Amino acid sequence: MPSRVKYLLRRSGILLLALLPALFPSSLAQAQDGGIRLRTVVIDAGHGGHDPGAISKSSKMSEKQINLDLALKLGARIEKELPDVKVIYTRKTDRFVELAERGNIANRNHADLFISIHVNSARSTAASGTETFVMGTDKSQSNMEVCKRENSVILLEDDYSTTYEGFDPNNPESYIIFNLMQNAHFEQSIAFAALIQQQFVKNGPIRKSRGIRQAPLMVLWRTTMPSVLVEVGFLSNANDRTTLNNAANRQKIADDIFRAFSTFKQQYDSDAVIEIDESMLSPTEPVDEQAAIAGPHYEIQILATSKKLKNGSAELKGVTQYQCRLINGMYKYSVGNFPTREAALARLPEIRKKFSGAFVIAVE
Numbered sequence: 001m002p003s004r005v006k007y008l009l010r011r012s013g014i015l016l017l018a019l020l021p022a023l024f025p026s027s028l029a030q031a032q033d034g035g036i037r038l039r040t041v042v043i044d045a046g047h048g049g050h051d052p053g054a055i056s057k058s059s060k061m062s063e064k065q066i067n068l069d070l071a072l073k074l075g076a077r078i079e080k081e082l083p084d085v086k087v088i089y090t091r092k093t094d095r096f097v098e099l100a101e102r103g104n105i106a107n108r109n110h111a112d113l114f115i116s117i118h119v120n121s122a123r124s125t126a127a128s129g130t131e132t133f134v135m136g137t138d139k140s141q142s143n144m145e146v147c148k149r150e151n152s153v154i155l156l157e158d159d160y161s162t163t164y165e166g167f168d169p170n171n172p173e174s175y176i177i178f179n180l181m182q183n184a185h186f187e188q189s190i191a192f193a194a195l196i197q198q199q200f201v202k203n204g205p206i207r208k209s210r211g212i213r214q215a216p217l218m219v220l221w222r223t224t225m226p227s228v229l230v231e232v233g234f235l236s237n238a239n240d241r242t243t244l245n246n247a248a249n250r251q252k253i254a255d256d257i258f259r260a261f262s263t264f265k266q267q268y269d270s271d272a273v274i275e276i277d278e279s280m281l282s283p284t285e286p287v288d289e290q291a292a293i294a295g296p297h298y299e300i301q302i303l304a305t306s307k308k309l310k311n312g313s314a315e316l317k318g319v320t321q322y323q324c325r326l327i328n329g330m331y332k333y334s335v336g337n338f339p340t341r342e343a344a345l346a347r348l349p350e351i352r353k354k355f356s357g358a359f360v361i362a363v364e
């Protein structure tokens with residue numbers, strides 16, 4: 001028997017509610033009208049318009065299309081089978097919506113639940129499976145990769161530095177602000193995330209679960225209700241990609257999320273205790289993105305020498321994780337593994353503190 005953790009719905013958040021009432025208008029409204037029920041859900045199809053999200057290798061499939069299809073399928077089932085629930089979509093067509101606006105839509109409509117739907121991607125084509133994120137500050141590196149990718153969408157917005165108060169998705173220091181904002185709806189969000197992952201494992205066309213994870217995701221940052229971000233599989237993985245390319249499979253995924261929603265609503269409405277299998281809480285197989293250096297990417301060259309350096313030699317200044325390549329008779333040493341030049345450039349100043357001549361290189 002796996003050990004179980006119990007989460008009492010709607011118990012959390014009371015302390016933060018008292019401290020920051022302006023940030024939690026929907027919770028206050030609920031408290032005032034007595035009977036608490038899940039009435040409004042916002043379904044957020046990630047990306048859209050000039051932001052395609054992840055793209056398959058052949059460029060034939062884009063994340064934005066899959067997200068929208070899943071969002072519409074999920075919404076249609078809720079509308080049909082749970083007519084007392086109001087379904088609001090952040091987009092119903094292929095259009096760009098700013099990250100902050102997605103949460104604002106939920107807040108303005110006093111939604112009781114926010115579901116953001118995404119497709120994953122990783123440099124390692126071996127990475128596969130589903131995972132559901134809640135807002136939090138887990139320190140794991142692979143979560144950071146998802147964060148950078150999902151949050152860097154704001155760089156496509158016109159006035160992002162004003163909207164997000166100087167937040168830079170590629171700068172780890174920017175994420176410190178999230179530490180101050182542990183989400184008031186953390187427990188409900190975890191409970192809902194667990195229900196989704198349980199459905200995926202039991203019924204899903206993609207049964208491999210990477211678990212429930214915490215990450216500082218901008219789209220979940222300011223929502224004032226339980227909120228999750230579902231990554232339904234990896235576009236970068238051949239099996240997941242084939243599965244996601246099939247409409248019947250996408251219907252199954254939408255059905256899984258629907259069943260999780262339906263159970264969550266029942267428990268939420270009756271103020272029940274949701275039991276969560278503790279094994280769902282810790283990711284079983286974190287992807288070591290740094291270990292998988294394959295495909296075109298960017299690195300930061302720190303040194304070039306005519307003789308090969310020994311591990312721990314003074315020239316390496318304590319750096320132990322590096323790549324060394326022999327090119328035209330010179331040993332070239334580089335660090336990092338960045339998906340974009342921008343991401344590498346963001347790290348460059350830090351590296352230059354030790355290696356003043358460091359520069360970004362493209363690696364095929």
Ligand SMILES: [Zn+2]
Nearest residue numbers: 046053118119
């Ligand atoms: Zn995405």
